[in-house]
Amino acid sequence: MLYLIAHVQVSFGDNYEKKLSSVVRVSVNDSIDGIGARCEITCPLNARIEKDGGTPFIAPVRTAFKTGDKVRVKAWYDDYRERTLFEGYVYQIREGTPSTIVCEDQVYLLRRGILNKVWNKPVKLKEILQYVCSSQGVEVSDDVADVEFIKFSIKDSSPLYVLQQIKSEMWLVVTFRDKKLVATGISATKGNNVKLASDRNVIGCNIQQPDGVWKQFKLKVEYTDNNGKKKSFTVGDQEGQIRVVDCTSVTKENAESFVNTHVLDNLRTGMYEGTLTTLLYPEVKLFSLVDYKDKSFSSLNGTYKVKRVGVTIDTQGCRQTLTLAQIASDMPVPQTTLSNG
Structure with a gap:
């Protein structure tokens, strides 16, 4: 398979003054399922380091890196602009042959x-x-x-x-x-808009209808009324999968607005969801809106929200894997039913 050679630059230190010259693999994962992004950098046990443009030297990973070091990873193809794939801090060092430097973004702090x-x-x-x-x-x-x-x-x-x-x-x-x-809620957070097409910049597509229709959810929301009595109401699709949301620490009015606007938004998806695989470009971030066109399967055409971005660079080139869910424009208005707790 033909692929483009991706150049990788791993910089670290207070001012990113040191660079890791020998990189075997870089993997970056950013998903709404967790809190924050994680980056794993695989390199030889004895790493090759450049400092301030000087002569490279060899040092064991355990002495070259320490927990809390600032880390920045950039990548690019020849004649393409650089992309910053990750900025964060060293969280853990796993020594071995090869060694892995595990990094986290702001969540580390x-x-x-x-x-x-x-x-x-x-x-x-x-x-x-x-x-x-x-x-x-x-x-x-x-x-x-x-x-x-x-x-x-x-x-x-x-x-x-x-x-x-x-x-x-x-x-x-x-x-x-x-x-x-x-x-x-996932839709309330804005990302960049990206156009992807099966015959232009997508090298792999695994988008399917998981249940034949978009997922349905019925939420039982528990709250406390003004007299201190616990009550509940339901919202969403009355025949859908049931979930319990504890809002006993917020007012009923606030709970209803919050659940309709954010919780249902995070649970429900459109008729299609799955993954798209691209090369290093175009840059796609978490929460991006992807306008996808599929030349072979027009039913997959639509607008999708990005729920996970994973980028891997190794000897086989670069792969950017996007996990996304279609935005359904014709979802019915959720129904609310009150009940005593």
Whole structure:
């Protein structure tokens, strides 16, 4: 198979002054399923290092890198502009033959520190996130769901643990875009617009109808009324798969708006979902809107939201794998049914 040779530059250090000259493989993964992007750099046990343009030297990986080092990975083809695939920090070093340097983006910073904080009066989610992230110098995006908690407490928790709890309990996409934290529904977060076509810039397509129709969900939302009594309501497709969302710490009105706008958005997809594989270009980021045209199967044509971006560069060239879901333009308006808890 013909492929283009991808040049890779791995820079590290406070000012990215050192460069790793011997790279076997680079793999970058950024997905809405987790918090933050991860990069794995495979190199020889004794790495070849260049510093400030000087003569390269050989050093064991354990002495050349240390946890917390800043790392930047760039890649390009001849006569093409450089792409920054990853910026972050060394998280872990796995020595071996070869060795692997595991890196994380801003999420690495949020592993540090222990937080304790109590809000005994109503507080917005964005205020909570700003408190959590500011402890480590991480910024919060404007893409944050409009949720107000009746009260909220953090006890002996790392910033990352707090984010993981919010993500799992509130069914939100919590991750980073342009080094800023987002916490919202997938459609509410904007990305770049990209055009892909099976006869132009796509080398592999595995998009299918998982269930014949787009997935359906029925959510049971538990909340607390003004008298302190627990109640619930359902929203979504009454015949769909049931999920329980705990909103007992937010008002009923806020819970209903939040669930309709963000939770259903993250669960439901269009009629088609799957993967597209491209080369290094065009650049596609998490949350991008992809306008896809398939020359052989016109039923796959449509607009898709990117839920995962994986880039791998090795001796076989570069592959960019996009996991995406079609945006359904004719989804029915969700139905809400109230009930006593």
